[in-house]
Amino acid sequence: MKTNPFTSSIFENTWSKHFNGGKDLVAFEFIKGLKFVKNSPNGIYVNAGRNLTKGLYYDLDLTKSDYKGKTFLIYDVPSYFDLEEFNAASNSSLRLKTVFQYQGFLMDITSFNSQDEYINSQFSSKNRREFRSNQRRLETCFDIDYSFIHGAISQVEFDALFKHFYALLSKRFADKQTNYHHLSARKWSYYKDLVFRMLQEKKASLLVISKTNTPIGITLNFHAEDILFETITVFDPDYYKFSIGKTSIIKLLEWCFENNYRISDFSKGDFSYKHKWSNLVYDFHYHILYDSKSIMSRLRAQYAVSYYKLKLYLREKKVNELYRKYKFFITGGHKEKDDKAYESYRFEKMNDFNPSEDYESVDFELEMYRFLRQFVYTFMFANPESIKNIKVFKNKVKNEFVISGSKRSQKIIFD
Template sequence: MIKSNPFFSSTFIKIWHRHFNTEKPLYSFDFIKNISFYKPRSFPLFINSGKNLTKGVSYSLDDESAATDFKSKCFLIYDVPKFFNVKTNSGNKNLKVKKAKQYPGFLIHLDKHKDFNTYFKSTFSKSSVQKFRRYNRRLEHCFSITYKMYYGEIDKKEYDFVFSYFNKLLTKRFDDKQITNNNLNPEEWNFYYDVVYPLILEKKASLFVVYNDGIPITVRLNYFSEDIIFDAITVFDIDYSKFHIGKISIMKILEWAFDNDFKTFDFTKGYFDYKESWSDLKYDFEYHIYYDSKSVTAALIANYLYLFFKLKQSLREKDINTKLHKALFFLKNNKSSNANSYHIKPIINSKDFEPEKTQEIDINSTENTFLRKIVFDYLYTSSENLKHINLYKCKTASNSYILAGKKDSQLITHS
């Protein structure tokens, strides 16, 4: 059992039920401890509160055979990390369990390392460590960068500001990938918005934000138990991808985790390359299905659920889920890829840049945001600072722009 599981907190449970289980009762049972359930349908199936929006459920069974309130019932418990080492043997021979392996999980044992630098150097090669630090220095050189961990307190106005950018960045990221993201479904997003604020005040959640000149460019939502950080949702502004701000964000949150004596950093469920490279343990998430083996109905429900989740995992391993999310994206958005191509080259001929034939423009205005990634990529390669950059639109060619820096000027054209 983990101590102070944030997904069992009264705040998390109360807000989850308000969003997803309105006016339906909450159930607890003597045979299983530290977990509550809801009953979604008329047949005898009970599902753990929080369902699949938790990042790790732990519980314990009654060691004695006296608790029999599972009779004629089936219970589904989502997202039990294998590393929690939950004991599933019951004192009652009629209570059976099926375990359906689902998503992979990844974590770092922070307590195996003295500090962040020790961990960093033991996990990555010397050249990779130097490269990551160079990304960090370059980002801070080219922009006005600040870092902020909201943990224990946050002004509500600031919270709303960060959360609005959180949504914008996620939408932008997945529009670019052209796949759907369940977190952005209105019912899920509204739940996150409502639950995270009070959990931050209770030190059961945090938002870690990287700002450029006061604007969020990466946001991480984390949950906290007594000594575990659960990395729940993370996103970065893809316009800054040249700077590898995803890696920088991980570096900074891990530095904070070490400084605050957390023992484990859990990247939680779902496979991404970066999780595997930063972690020192890969584990499985399981769905646990308990049922009364003496009940034909409960046994049928349990077997159906087990086979259903086994099929889902088989399709997931064949990457069918990614293809499905891509198909859903096109159905919902009715979009096709119409990306224009852009070219950038140094200005050698002074005739290419005649001030009277240009008009200065703001890179942050809505109509010019498509130029941001081009300019930011240039900043990375030239090691210039954004405040020394001026951007101009050519009056004589609607598809041409001038990027003027301290060191040189570039002609940008798009087709």
Template sequence: MIKTNPFTSTTFCSIWSKHFLDDREPRSFNFIKNISFYQSKIPGLYINSGRNLTKGLNLELGESSTELEKGKTFLIYDVIDFESNNQAVEKTDMGHYAIRQYPGYLIDLSSFKSLDDYLSKTFKKSSRYKLRKYKKRLEESFNISFKAYCGDMSQNEYDSIFSSFRNLLEKRFAEKQISNNNLDKEEWDFYKDVAHPMILEKKAVLFVMYNNDEPISVTLGYLSKSRIFDAITVFDIDFTKFHLGSIKIMYLIDWCVKNGWHTLDFSKGHFDYKTRWANKQFDFYYHIWFDKKSLKARAISYSLKLFFTLKQVLRERKVNDILHRFTYRLKNKEEQKAQYAFEENGPDCTKVPLEELNLKSNENELFKRVCYDFLYLFPENESNIKIFRLANHESLYLIKGKEKESFVRLIQ
């Protein structure tokens, strides 16, 4: 059972209502506890507050249905905790469908004493060696720090991090060339509006990994009594060679264990990293409850059941991935990605004028990844790296560290 569910909290529901309900008032009903509903555009259909922006609801049945539920149909998204037995369903005097939708993944940390304990009991020796090597290489090459914001965070700092958060997401999905609903204005505005007050209430947390003072990984999590729901997460793709995604999870696990959080919930949807790190899998269901005596309610509920069953079949056949790529191409012009290669041989640099590039300039964004790939090949610290443009040698550059140097050619 999810205790003190953040997605049924007053703050979450009230801010969600402000963004999405268009002055419609949420209502409570007797047959279910702790969940409010709003009237959808389909007469007689009520949908849970939060809709599909919750990351997991638990259902607790209330009293038997009353006149309030008469003739109505209720749709509840993303249920992960409900004992669906005949006795419980019959208690409501209502009809009921539960349609499996997404897989969910989590790490149960209750039996682990530390990050090393978790790694030693989860991964083979060779995998543990690689993970520790990635983390060591990253921390040797950059000035890495990790901070969890929970309970105290200024508005200015919050706004700055959320701006970086969005930039990293846009950069990540531009590379993947798929659309991401989190970046839709309506949805993003809600996340930005709801997270800060919930952080102050200790019902949400922002995990930020920094390189110097620049965020390179951000995770928004919601907090239950002992469970962290990973809602949105991203890392800077310029650090891909350093396996930053895996390192971020190591930092999260370490923080959870040290601070007494027993469950790190990766939420809904299948990704390879989830199957690699999680030690438990579960399913998200959409629940439909309806007045069995109403022909209209039975028709609506059965139509919803067919719709979501078909949607799941299409999802399992990866049709949604094709759709996300298609919608991305409709909204964005396809950009030609610049390619580059390291070369050992080049002109005598003592005879060629060199112009140092400002790696903090937006126009030199590509060279940040060049720099980081160089650091992965030749372990040094970022502070020692410089990149130069070679006069009269189009598309050829020189990258220099304290110990190593290499030519870099841009390939159009």
């Protein structure tokens, strides 16, 4: 791999600035393509970026011996990167241990001519009609714009966009009542710094789906020469009926075909949509390189193997999911009170609705009525028409609302 974004100077320097105090990273002659930082508590050298990369590639030069007495941990080496198989040389004491950690998922589009051809190979005609219908309904109901930012962007425009990105992610994981580690102040500051710099050099991109100039879906990607790494994706849960996530994948596929990319990599994280869209499942391994003639190096290597096997075991038992939910609550995470107050509701069918003096018109786009949006958008999905035609009325006495379109209406009664 010639242009891995996760070993670029921008990536390494930005990571060091935020997580290594800006100190110089350490390079070794025996290993090409990677730089390291020494983990003080256990004395192991860890790759720059640690687990914030989406895949690392490296070459070994066994004629060099500056690994002597040391142990090295390399996170996230994908099996499909086809590193040269490690064979211990007779004149070298360098050895390798590998530990499986995650499965990864990707779309290999090398043998396909278009996104339609690839989608046809993965999905039934019923599924394909659903994709087209969802996108058509989205565009019928709202003023939708698709933009792929892959190059220079002003700081002002970027800051505004990343603010929306943060808000969408915060809303998404608050609804799931789960802590999302990328939203910590330190990591988000890192991403904001990194992505702006990497956009300028086309090592990163942002796919943005906007409704009337307001982002409702954003995907952050990093780029190798012909691989797109889909890194963080989010969409506004109020629009979940419209399946914006599927539309995002289709738009990314379109871009990959238009720009001669051969792989769109979903990376690690076991989600049902990845199984459905991917045509290749691969493994992420952690590589541990050590000096077999050094007792301390061997002990450190064995410690690392045992530690990450334990982490894998706990992850398979879903302990990490419980931990994220626990952390969500102890760090002050919660649903908004207004959202909780309107969790219990029922619908009532209406053939016609003519607002009487008991009802007053309300603007459901106002923040005070944000709890209504998911109901309004779901109604619109079932009855597609422009949002300009949709009105919402509130009963002045009872806790009920009416969503009214040009042809149909629906009453929501909150308990």
